[in-house]
Amino acid sequence: MTLFYPGIAGKRPGKPTFVIIHNDAGSINACASYYRSWLPNHEAELGFAHVYIAKDGKYQADDFDNIAWHSGNSFANEWALSWEVCQSMGASDAEFEAVEEAVFQDVAAAMKRYGLTPNRETVRLHKEYSATDCPHRSWALHGSAINAVQDYFIAGIKKYMGIENPIQPNQPTKENSKMIYIFNVVDANGKPTGGTMLFDGIRCIAFAGKNGKLALDHYSGTYKQITGKDIPTQSKTQAQFDLWGKMYKVEYINFN
Numbered sequence: 001m002t003l004f005y006p007g008i009a010g011k012r013p014g015k016p017t018f019v020i021i022h023n024d025a026g027s028i029n030a031c032a033s034y035y036r037s038w039l040p041n042h043e044a045e046l047g048f049a050h051v052y053i054a055k056d057g058k059y060q061a062d063d064f065d066n067i068a069w070h071s072g073n074s075f076a077n078e079w080a081l082s083w084e085v086c087q088s089m090g091a092s093d094a095e096f097e098a099v100e101e102a103v104f105q106d107v108a109a110a111m112k113r114y115g116l117t118p119n120r121e122t123v124r125l126h127k128e129y130s131a132t133d134c135p136h137r138s139w140a141l142h143g144s145a146i147n148a149v150q151d152y153f154i155a156g157i158k159k160y161m162g163i164e165n166p167i168q169p170n171q172p173t174k175e176n177s178k179m180i181y182i183f184n185v186v187d188a189n190g191k192p193t194g195g196t197m198l199f200d201g202i203r204c205i206a207f208a209g210k211n212g213k214l215a216l217d218h219y220s221g222t223y224k225q226i227t228g229k230d231i232p233t234q235s236k237t238q239a240q241f242d243l244w245g246k247m248y249k250v251e252y253i254n255f256n
Ligand SMILES: [Zn+2]
Pocket: 021, 022, 023, 070, 126, 132, 134, 135
C-alpha cells in the first residue's frame, strides 16, 4: 500500500478513448478542497479519479496522460478519463445537479482536447465495469437505467461542446395514442425510484432538466387535445423496466 501521489499508476498506454463520470458517495462537506488534502494521505490502491469537482471548484488529482485507479477494471483504468461528481450524499437535487453541470463542462473541454465525440461508446458508467452503485445519485435522478443515465450525461456534455441534441418525442395522433402513456419506476413498496418517463410508442423518454416537468405537462395537454382523454399513467418495477428498456430504446431529453 502506498499513499497517493500524481503519476503513481503510471503513464496511459495511448490517447484516452472514453470517459467515466462517477458519484463520490461523499458528504456535503467532501468538496474539492477536502479531496486535495485528503487524497495524498490516502492509500492510492483504494482508488482515485483524475478530477474531483464540487461547489468550491475543481481539484485535478492526476494528469490526463496518467492512468487512474477509478473503476476496478484495468481496461477502463488505462483508457478512460475519470471525474468524481462530489457531494453526492448530502447535497439537495439542485445543488448536486449544479455540480454535475460543472463536471459536464470540464468533460466537454477534455473530450474536445482529445478529439472524442460524446456517445454511448465514449461516455460510460462505473457500474458497467464493476459491481457498484456508482453513479448512485445520477442514477436515481436521471432514469435509473444505463442508457438513460448515459444519455443524460451525453446531452449535458454536448451542450458545452455546442452540439445540438436532435431527439424529439413522437407527437400523439388519434392513431398512435393507444400506445402512449406516462410511467414511474417503483421499488417493492411502490415508491418511485426515478423520474417520470414517457413511452411515446417508440421509446422511453426521460423529460429531464429544469423545464422537464413543464415539457411533459405540455405533452400531456397536447395528448388530451387530440384524444379528448387524459394520458394514461402506470408504474413499472425495476425488473419490468429493465426488460422494457431492452425492447425499446431509453432516451434522455434535456429541457433546460
Ligand atoms: Zn465510481
